[in-house]
Amino acid sequence: MDVTVPDPDGLDAPAIAAVAALDDDLRRGMYAYARRARRPVTRDEAAAAVGISRKLAAFHLDKLVVAGLLKFGFAAGPVPKVGRRPKVYEPVGETIQVQLPARRHELLAGILAEAVLADGSGETARDAVRRVAGERGFVAGEEERARTRPGRLGVERALTVAEGMLRRYGFEPSRDSTTCVRLRNCPFQSLAAEAPELVCGINQAFLAGFLNGVRAGNVEAALVPGAAECCVELRQAR
Numbered sequence: 337m338d339v340t341v342p343d344p345d346g347l348d349a350p351a352i353a354a355v356a357a358l359d360d361d362l363r364r365g366m367y368a369y370a371r372r373a374r375r376p377v378t379r380d381e382a383a384a385a386v387g388i389s390r391k392l393a394a395f396h397l398d399k400l401v402v403a404g405l406l407k408f409g410f411a412a413g414p415v416p417k418v419g420r421r422p423k424v425y426e427p428v429g430e431t432i433q434v435q436l437p438a439r440r441h442e443l444l445a446g447i448l449a450e451a452v453l454a455d456g457s458g459e460t461a462r463d464a465v466r467r468v469a470g471e472r473g474f475v476a477g478e479e480e481r482a483r484t485r486p487g488r489l490g491v492e493r494a495l496t497v498a499e500g501m502l503r504r505y506g507f508e509p510s511r512d513s514t515t516c517v518r519l520r521n522c523p524f525q526s527l528a529a530e531a532p533e534l535v536c537g538i539n540q541a542f543l544a545g546f547l548n549g550v551r552a553g554n555v556e557a558a559l560v561p562g563a564a565e566c567c568v569e570l571r572q573a574r
Contacts, residue, residue, distance in 0.1 A: 357403030362386050363396045367405055367427070372510060372520070376409060376424035397425050404428060447472055447538060462534070469538045470545035476501060477549020486550075491515050491572045494552035498570055501546060507566060519566035536567040543568055 358364050369385040370377050377385075383393035400406040407428050410421040451464040459467070480501050486493060495517050502509040506523035524535050536559060543557035547570070556573040 354403050354405050357399055357405060360396070362388060362392075363400055366393065366396060367400055370406060370425055371427050371508065373426075374510070374520070376411070376426045378411065378422050378424050380422075382425065394423075401425070447542075462537070465534070466537050466541040469541035470548075473542035473545025473547075474549040475545075476542075477546040477551075479549075480546070481550045489550070489552045489554070491554050494547070494550070494555045495570060497550060498543075498546065498552065498555070509570075512569075515572040517570040519568055519570075522566045532567070539566060539568045543570065 358367065365386040366382045369382060373381075379390050379394045379397060382397055383390045386393070388396075397406060397408075401408055405428060406425045408423055408425050411424050412421075447465060447469050451461065451468045454464050454468065480497060484497055484500070486497050489497065492514050495511070495515070499509045499511070499517060502517070502519065506521060507519040508521035510518045510520050512518050519539075522535065522539065524538065527535050540557050540559055547553075547555050547557060554573050555570055557568055557570055560567055560569050
């Protein structure tokens, strides 16, 4: 998981504690797992996610709580006859100014800059941006295909290949079904809040280009208006 922070002179104590807590592979892995889960997770689940003992997982999870990255509670349901209900953990709200998940401002800036500089006769600015985003995505798809050498791609395999790229670009993919991947994060979030239609169009064009580049013709990047997170999903082509 990429960790980026603002100007060090502007960091406050909670942000410093968060960065320090995540300077450990196991903690980063458990924090990423808790974000992907979208529900409170137990110590046993977190331990299994990174391949360590429950006792060691408890130690690291509590460190993440102290750092302000996770909060804890107790599992719902009746109190067991022996002991107490299991402790569960989930991410806190976005109050600490540490960029987790990663933002890809340099990718967005590159797309916008190339679109502005492009000499597309009769092309609107919006069309130019989408075209450039699609071209960038196509190149990313070709590179991913050359790197993974997946052969002929069925729907499920194509989505699995796409998930690898999506994680690296900060989209936080979630496999909602065997034929659909939802995107739990927009790596261009700061601009998306001001120009959602523009950014959603960039995301869709980039991901459609990626699918073409990786030769996954049986999968489409579809706009899903009103989605709480990223408005694009990858699904079996209809």
